[in-house]
Amino acid sequence: MGEVKVHGIFAGPFNKRVELALKLKGVKYEYIEEDRSNKSDELVNYNPIYKQVLVLVHNGKPICESIIILEYIDDTWESNTIPLLPKHPYQRSIARFLAKLIDEKCHQLMGAMYKVCDGKGEEKEKGCDETLEVLKYLDNELQNKKFFGGDHIGFIDIVASYIALWFGAIQEAIGMELLTKQKFPRLSKWIDEFLCCRIVKENFPNREVLVPLYKAQFEAATQKASS
Template identity: 55%
Template sequence: MAEVKVFGARLSPFSGRVEMALKLKGVEYEFIEEDLSNKSKLLLQYNPVHKKIPVLLHNGKPVAESLVILEYIDETWEHGPSLLPKHPYDRATARFWARFVDEKCLPAFWKACWTTGEEQVKGKEEAEEVLKFLDNQLEGKKFFGGENIGLVDIAANFIAYWLPLITELVGIELITSEKFPNLCAWIDKYVNSSFVKERLPDRDKLAEHISTQFLKSSAAK
């Protein structure tokens, strides 16, 4: 049987992507918890370029970067639901929106949540702009890929679970049903899906982690 290990952190949305995909595919794996303030020699060995989690180790061969790992999982284990659609155009579209989440959404969310003054105002505007694109993409659909959870839904797990908690903790309003009805409906369906709900990190532990790691560091700036 193939040996599969995941180097990650339980409260990380990026590690969560990889675990969600492996569990969706029914792949057994060993999870190795990393202390991100004191990264292991193995993590640095397996991801010497970026030196960060997650890393998937499959039969001794490392794969880094969560979106790359998701595609690797989908192509390597054909059993279970597919993360990517079959048609080339639909696959390209899914890849586009998954990258959109990382390259456009996450930087905007960071500015909206962790800055102050004019920079935060600009960040909120940017965040609402990218959220509107996602809201439009969900028009008439249950999930980004249609009826079933796929690559983009898993890539957007941060928006569904982490972001609402962060905005609550920092005291800003970002995702509302008035502005983003389709996105809010998707969040409700995604986080309350029995498969997803059982695998999300504990909300209280996550809130404590966010408060400790981010709110204190932001206050010190």
């Protein structure tokens, strides 16, 4: 099906979504590491509007935005293994809705966690409340399912992978416990199931690598806010 390249950044949650989807589909690809402070000419040409990762290039044609790329992968390699999206139109629409919502909430979660880390009093409390609201929603969505997509990792699970790994690393980095088994049993069980999958373990970064990165990032943000 032609040459496939992924332009991403080290341990980036959005390019890891795409890489996981390609792995699940059995698609070979070339990963190209980008430097945010010194972006390649290729990246700028492929994504002239935002000039940033993530970009998938298939047969010389670029596709941007992780959710759009995931759908492209599912459609292009439709016959490869289990589909990422449900076949039924209504179920597909629900999956798209949830994925978009989770994607938006990922950005909100990061902003909320900055408030938790940097804020004081009301600001910090607001950050905690925003974060807990998102986690409660996701916990309710799982019900008794193994994965958001049912018995197998699917579209929503891939989009929610940020919650499974990166959010936990952020929690540890700032020394907070918002996502616990006691408060969110279904979501916690899903995280365990997802991270224990062989293909995820083989292709996702280790939490031990992410925690120091986020700790340094939040410490720098805190110092900047106080100066």
